[in-house]
Amino acid sequence: MGEYRYDHRTVQGFILSAIFWGVVGILVGLLISIQMWAPAANLTPWLAFGRLRPVHTNGLAFGLGVGAIFGLSYWVVMRLARRPLVFPRLARVQLWLFNLGIAAAAVSLLAGKTQSLEYAELEWPLDVAIVVLWVMFAVNVFATIVKRREEQMYVSLWYVIATVIAVAVLYLVNNASIPAGWWKSYHAYAGVNSANVEWWYGHNAVGFVFTTPILAFFYYFLPKATGLPIFSHRLSIVSFWSLVFAYLWTGAHHLIYTPLPDWLQTLAIIFTIFLIAPSWGSVVNGYYTVGADWSKMRSQYLTKFFVLGITFYGLQTVQGPTQALRTVSQLIHYTDWVPGHVHMGTMGWVTMIVTASMYYVVPRIWGTEIYSERIANLHFWLVLVGQLLFSITMWITGIQQGALWKVTNADGSLKYSFMDGLVKNYPYWHTRTLAGIIFAAGMLLFVYNVLKTIQKGKALEASQRPAPAPAAA
Amino acid sequence: MAGEIYKKPISFALLATVTVLVGSIVTMAYPMLRPDFHPRLEGLRPFTALQLAGRDVYQREGCMGCHTQTVRPLRSEVVRYGDYSKAGEFYYDRPFLWGSKRTGPDLAREGGKRPDGWHLKHYADPRSVTPRSNMPRYAFLAEAKLDPEEVASHMRALHLPHGPEEIAALAQRTEMDALVSYTQWLGHAVQRRQPAAGAVDLAAANPLGDSPHAVARGNQVFLDNCTACHGDEGHGVPDVAPNLLDDVFLGVKGDVPDGAYFALISGGSDAKAAIGRKGLESGGMQAYGGQIPNDDIWAVISWIRAQQAHERKEPPLMEKAEHPPGASPGRTP
Numbered sequence: 001m002g003e004y005r006y007d008h009r010t011v012q013g014f015i016l017s018a019i020f021w022g023v024v025g026i027l028v029g030l031l032i033s034i035q036m037w038a039p040a041a042n043l044t045p046w047l048a049f050g051r052l053r054p055v056h057t058n059g060l061a062f063g064l065g066v067g068a069i070f071g072l073s074y075w076v077v078m079r080l081a082r083r084p085l086v087f088p089r090l091a092r093v094q095l096w097l098f099n100l101g102i103a104a105a106a107v108s109l110l111a112g113k114t115q116s117l118e119y120a121e122l123e124w125p126l127d128v129a130i131v132v133l134w135v136m137f138a139v140n141v142f143a144t145i146v147k148r149r150e151e152q153m154y155v156s157l158w159y160v161i162a163t164v165i166a167v168a169v170l171y172l173v174n175n176a177s178i179p180a181g182w183w184k185s186y187h188a189y190a191g192v193n194s195a196n197v198e199w200w201y202g203h204n205a206v207g208f209v210f211t212t213p214i215l216a217f218f219y220y221f222l223p224k225a226t227g228l229p230i231f232s233h234r235l236s237i238v239s240f241w242s243l244v245f246a247y248l249w250t251g252a253h254h255l256i257y258t259p260l261p262d263w264l265q266t267l268a269i270i271f272t273i274f275l276i277a278p279s280w281g282s283v284v285n286g287y288y289t290v291g292a293d294w295s296k297m298r299s300q301y302l303t304k305f306f307v308l309g310i311t312f313y314g315l316q317t318v319q320g321p322t323q324a325l326r327t328v329s330q331l332i333h334y335t336d337w338v339p340g341h342v343h344m345g346t347m348g349w350v351t352m353i354v355t356a357s358m359y360y361v362v363p364r365i366w367g368t369e370i371y372s373e374r375i376a377n378l379h380f381w382l383v384l385v386g387q388l389l390f391s392i393t394m395w396i397t398g399i400q401q402g403a404l405w406k407v408t409n410a411d412g413s414l415k416y417s418f419m420d421g422l423v424k425n426y427p428y429w430h431t432r433t434l435a436g437i438i439f440a441a442g443m444l445l446f447v448y449n450v451l452k453t454i455q456k457g458k459a460l461e462a463s464q465r466p467a468p469a470p471a472a473a
Numbered sequence: 474m475a476g477e478i479y480k481k482p483i484s485f486a487l488l489a490t491v492t493v494l495v496g497s498i499v500t501m502a503y504p505m506l507r508p509d510f511h512p513r514l515e516g517l518r519p520f521t522a523l524q525l526a527g528r529d530v531y532q533r534e535g536c537m538g539c540h541t542q543t544v545r546p547l548r549s550e551v552v553r554y555g556d557y558s559k560a561g562e563f564y565y566d567r568p569f570l571w572g573s574k575r576t577g578p579d580l581a582r583e584g585g586k587r588p589d590g591w592h593l594k595h596y597a598d599p600r601s602v603t604p605r606s607n608m609p610r611y612a613f614l615a616e617a618k619l620d621p622e623e624v625a626s627h628m629r630a631l632h633l634p635h636g637p638e639e640i641a642a643l644a645q646r647t648e649m650d651a652l653v654s655y656t657q658w659l660g661h662a663v664q665r666r667q668p669a670a671g672a673v674d675l676a677a678a679n680p681l682g683d684s685p686h687a688v689a690r691g692n693q694v695f696l697d698n699c700t701a702c703h704g705d706e707g708h709g710v711p712d713v714a715p716n717l718l719d720d721v722f723l724g725v726k727g728d729v730p731d732g733a734y735f736a737l738i739s740g741g742s743d744a745k746a747a748i749g750r751k752g753l754e755s756g757g758m759q760a761y762g763g764q765i766p767n768d769d770i771w772a773v774i775s776w777i778r779a780q781q782a783h784e785r786k787e788p789p790l791m792e793k794a795e796h797p798p799g800a801s802p803g804r805t806p
Contacts, residue, residue, distance in 0.1 A: 035609070036576070039600070042609035049609055050535025112533035117568050145482045153479045161486050166493045173501070178567070180630035181623070184529070191563030193510045195571055200501040244489060248496030257545035258571060259560035261509055264500060271496070330547055334575040406549040413766045414553055417697065418578040423605045 007074065007084045008365045012454070013095045014071025015358050019447055021063025021102055022351075026443055028056040030436045037429040046110045054121040055109045060346065061119060061209060062130075063102045068354045069213045070098065070137060073160050075361050076220045077141055080157050081148030087140050094136040101129045113183040117198045119205045120174050124185045127175045134171070138164045155236045159216035162244045166208040174201035192259055200251035207247040210350050211313075215282055217357045218310060222289060225302040225360055231288035239281030246271050246278065253324035256333065272324040279317035286310040301373045305356030305380060312348030312387075319344070331406070336425065337398025340391045347387035347439060355379070355446050362450050366457020371449050379445040386439025390432055397428035514561035517662040520655075522635050522643055526624045527655025530614065530648045531570070539576035539608070542569075542659065552763040555582030555665060562662050567631065577608060584659040586741070588757035590713035591702055592653045602701035614649035665743055665760070673739065675748060677732035681771045683778060691776025694769045698761065707780050714758070717777055718784045723750035734774045739767070 035041045035049045042048040074091065078084060085091050105126050108114075114121040122130070141164055145157060174197050177185035187194045223230055230236060252260055252268035286306065290296060296303040319341055322328055332338065363370050370376060404421040408414055478485050504510050520528060531537070544550055546557040558581050563569055594601055597615060599608040621643040628635045681687035695707070702714035709716035715724075722729050723737070723745060736744045741760030745752050761770060 036607060039607045039609055045534075045613055048534065050538050051533075053535060053538045112535075114532060114535065115568065116532040116535075116537055116570060118573060142482065142486070148482075151480050153482060153485065157482075158479070158485070158489075161482070162489045162493070165486060165490050169490075169493060169497065173497075178630050180627045184627065186627075186631055187568035189505070189567070190511070191566045191569055192512075192560045193505055194563075194567060194569040196504060196510070197501055198568065200497065241492065245492045245495065248493050249500050250496075252500065254573065255571075257547065258543045259558050259563070261504070261560075264504060267500060330545065334541055334573065336574075338574065405553070406547075408549060408552070409766045411766050411768075412552070413763050414549065417764070418553070419603055419605060422576075422607070 007078060007088050007091065010085075010088065010091045010095055011071045011075045011361065012365050013092075014067050014074070014098070015362065015450075017095065017099050017102075018064050018067030018071060018354075019358075019450065021059055021067060023443065023447060024106070025056055025059030025063055026436075026440050028052055028059060030433065030440060032056055033429070033433045033436050037426050037433070045112075051110055051112055054114060055106055057119065058105055058109060058121060059102070061205070062105065064354070065209050065350065067098065067102075068358070069163070069209070070094070072217050072354070072357050072361065073137075073141065073163075073213060076156050076216060077144050077160060080150060080154045080220070081144050082150045083144065083148060085140050086143035086147055090136055091140055094133060094140075097129065097133055097136070101126065101133060104129075108183065111183075115175075115177065115185060115187065117174065117187065118202050120171075120198070120201060123183050124175070124177055124179055125182065127171075127177075131171065134164075134168055138168065154220070155230070155233075155240065156216040156220040158240050159212045159219070162240075163208050163212045163216070166204060166212070166244070166248075170201045170204050170208065174198060192261075195255055195258065196252065196260060196264065199254040200248070203251040203254060204247055206345070210345060211247075212244070214313075214350055214353050218282070218286065218306065218353050221302075221353075221357045221360050222286060222306045225306065225356070226290060226293075226296045226300055228289050228292050228296065231285050231291070235281050235285050239278045239285070242281070243275070243278035246275050250275065250324075253329075256324065256326055256329040269324045269326070272321045276317060276321050280314060283310050283314035283317075301370075301376055301380075302356045302359055305352050305359075308380075308384060309349050309352030309356065312344055312352065316341070316345040316349055331402040332398050333402075335398035335401040336394045336428070337402070340394025340398060343387065343394070344391040347383065347390065351383065351443070355383075355443075358450060359446075362453050363457070366454065366460065368453065368457045368460050371452035371456055375445050375449045379442045379449065382438055382442030382445065386435050386437075386442060389435035389438065393428050393431045393435060397425050400424060509560065511564070512559075512561035513564040514559060514662040517562060517564055518658075519565050519633050520631075520658065522621075522624050522628055522633075522639050523619075523646060523651050523654045524658045525627055525631070525633065525655075526619050526643065526646075526648070527651035527653070527658075528570075529624075529627065530652045531655060534611065537570045537572040539572075539574060541572035541575050541579045542581045543571040544579055544581045550579075554579050555660065556663050559663060562660070565631075565633070577606075580656070580659055582660040582663075582665070584657045584661050585665070585757060586759045587702070588713060588753075589653050589657065590710075591757070592656055593649065594710075594713060596649060596652060611649070611652075614652060615647050617648040619643045619646050619648060619651060665741075673732055673736045675732040675736055676730045677735070679731040679735075679771050679774050679778070681768070681775050683775055687772045687775035688779045690769070691772035691774070691779075694765060694773050695776055698765065699773065707777060715753075718781050723748065723752035725750050731771075731774050731778075734777070735770055738762075738770050738773065 031041065031047075032049055032052050035052070045051070074085060105122050108123060108126060109121060113123045115123060141160060145153065145161070176188035178188060179185045187198075189197045219230060219236065222228075249271035250268045252264045253272045256265055256269070287310070290303060290307055297307065323332060323341065359370055359376060401421050401424075404416045404424065407416060478488060543558040544554045544556065551557055591602065593615075595603070597612040598610050599606040621640045624643055625635065625640045628640075696705075699707075702710060703717055704710050707717040715721070720726055720728060722733075729748065733748050736748060737758060739760065739762035740747075742752070742758045743760065
């Protein structure tokens with residue numbers, strides 16, 4: 001452990017930061033889910049739904065998501081390069097800057113400083129900070145990989161490299177803006193062009209924050225946790241290249257039936273359907289890997305996190321392309337179906353893999369075992385039930401909403417007013433809050449388990465420290 | 474694929490960069506060069522300073538989290554909101570505010586649909602006009618004065634035309650005024666679809682007459698759709714919408730046949746010209762043609778006629794005793 005010690009503290013720092021922002025993001029999510037059915041819960045202008053929603057999405061995408069990406073990627077890169085980070089102090093600075101940045105981001109969003117671009121809400125001073133952070137990350141990742149002591153680069157490193165590159169390109173292009181003061185700017189692109197650039201970015205933010213890095217962790221931690229080698233190296237090669245190629249063509253599927261030219265919509269739909277193949281390449285690879293010994297589902301508590309996680313990834317990557325079809329899109333787009341879809345990916349796939357990876361890493365930093373497998377199992381079931389209840393409820397209400405909007409009378413007039421449709425959502429929105437509470441309870445157990453494991457590790461370290469030498473007589 | 478690439482991180486990174494750039498260039502960069510990505514409709518007006526300030530408020534409060542601004546070319550959608558959105562309507566939109574979720578209705582065709590008074594009331598307390606709405610209250614906007622210098626700097630950043638008087642006048646306006654002004658700007662560049670109004674004989678008599686069934690149905694339709702602006706009993710709401718029970722119709726004394734009522738309800742304010750009465754300049758009756766069945770529109774007219782008859786029978790004093798001021802009638806949502 002000795003030579004990696006310093007870097008491991010940085011990894012742990014990112015993991016704990018990610019967990020902290022994750023809890024904040026989840027609690028904000030609970031509050032806005034209540035605001036959906038109880039408008040009195042919009043307490044002040046700063047705590048109204050419109051401002052809190054981006055705090056929820058940014059808190060979880062950038063706080064939990066990117067925090068976990070920084071920490072777990074460093075762990076994976078160090079291990080696969082067989083060497084410590086080349087610039088450990090830079091990583092330390094990056095950790096502090098990250099937390100300052102996320103805190104400032106949260107406050108700025110509450111104050112209503114927003115570019116109004118989904119997943120790119122942060123105003124330009126924070127965009128600059130994020131670019132600096134990303135450059136720090138890229139420098140350390142590339143330097144450590146270039147100076148590695150293992151000739152072959154394993155699959156996870158491919159995904160980390162692709163993540164670093166793609167996020168940089170996406171972020172720089174979409175955040176180009178015309179500043180109009182310190183905390184106000186206007187998109188460099190207008191109208192249809194603005195929409196196209198934003199959803200090219202928006203969809204690929206999902207692709208390169210919620211997919212490729214998570215796949216990097218999946219390919220690394222699944223074999224590590226189970227002791228089973230990845231089923232097919234060739235399949236992972238094909239999946240990787242086809243995924244990173246096809247993803248960038250699909251943004252316009254968020255703009256079906258908008259004024260965006262039809263050819264772009266159609267092109268996006270085609271590539272979106274194609275994406276099922278590379279996505280399922282990884283799903284199949286995951287299943288066959290564990291398929292070598294299914295008893296691991298029983299004997300190794302982390303296995304079920306990975307298997308269920310990749311299962312939801314598989315469902316997500318079939319449901320998503322289905323939604324891109326015009327026939328389906330016209331029914332469910334703009335309804336609650338979409339949050340149902342998004343939350344299957346984030347609650348089912350991303351948090352399953354990220355929390356399992358953290359369960360793997362944290363005890364190893366301290367040379368100990370997880371504090372409680374029982375709590376980890378309970379966490380698993382709560383998170384699973386909470387997510388399913390959330391997603392399924394939202395799919396049902398989404399279909400109902402979409403249908404009510406379309407129903408007409410015999411003379412061609414609309415059968416339901418907008419409000420008729422809205423009030424029918426209320427029972428489902430109540431259920432969603434309940435689902436969120438169940439999910440949040442599971443995540444709090446996870447946090448408790450991690451903190452207890454660190455406490456245990458610290459106690460162990462203290463007990464192993466050689467007693468101070470008695471003063472010479 | 475040569476296995477060597479997995480041993481050479483620099484080559485690998487370059488290849489990965491090229492791989493992600495192909496789709497980006499075809500679907501994101503290349504379209505920027507095409508003229509159909511920068512179209513501008515003939516009638517599109519740039520934002521005034523007040524409207525841009527309102528748009529800034531719209532962005533700041535995250536309105537696009539719950540409201541879209543793009544009508545899809547689907548039949549039910551065109552009936553509900555108005556003509557489908559055109560690329561050329563968004564020339565000045567930086568960024569686009571099409572949104573991705575309709576917790577509330579689409580707003581692309583909101584401009585001119587309702588009077589300013591309705592919006593002021595609705596923004597201050599949405600449930601005062603739509604009882605079961607889940608929209609937050611934005612009453613605080615009416616307290617917030619605009620900062621002319623700040624708005625001017627935003628106008629300059631976007632190279633939008635503006636004059637010194639226009640900027641100076643902002644000092645007297647609030648963020649609420651700005652938001653309402655922006656709301657009324659939405660969708661102005663596209664001619665509102667002429668609903669069936671033209672086909673209606675203005676002199677036609679109500680086919681449902683005064684049947685008790687029609688009056689009862691009309692009462693229900695009125696409660697569902699009209700009370701927000703015209704009050705529970707049709708007496709109107711000051712600064713929002715006129716009394717329906719007096720003998721003034723569209724600002725002119727003297728009643729009109731049922732057919733004219735139908736034309737106005739069905740076609741909204743756009744039907745005023747056909748009826749030949751100007752009404753209020755700022756009036757913004759929305760078109761209900763297609764929103765509700767034609768029979769329901771006739772039923773509402775049956776109910777209005779019954780109310781008018783009731784009003785004529787009751788001396789004003791008795792009416793006052795029946796509804797003492799301050800005792801607001803209960804309303805079922």
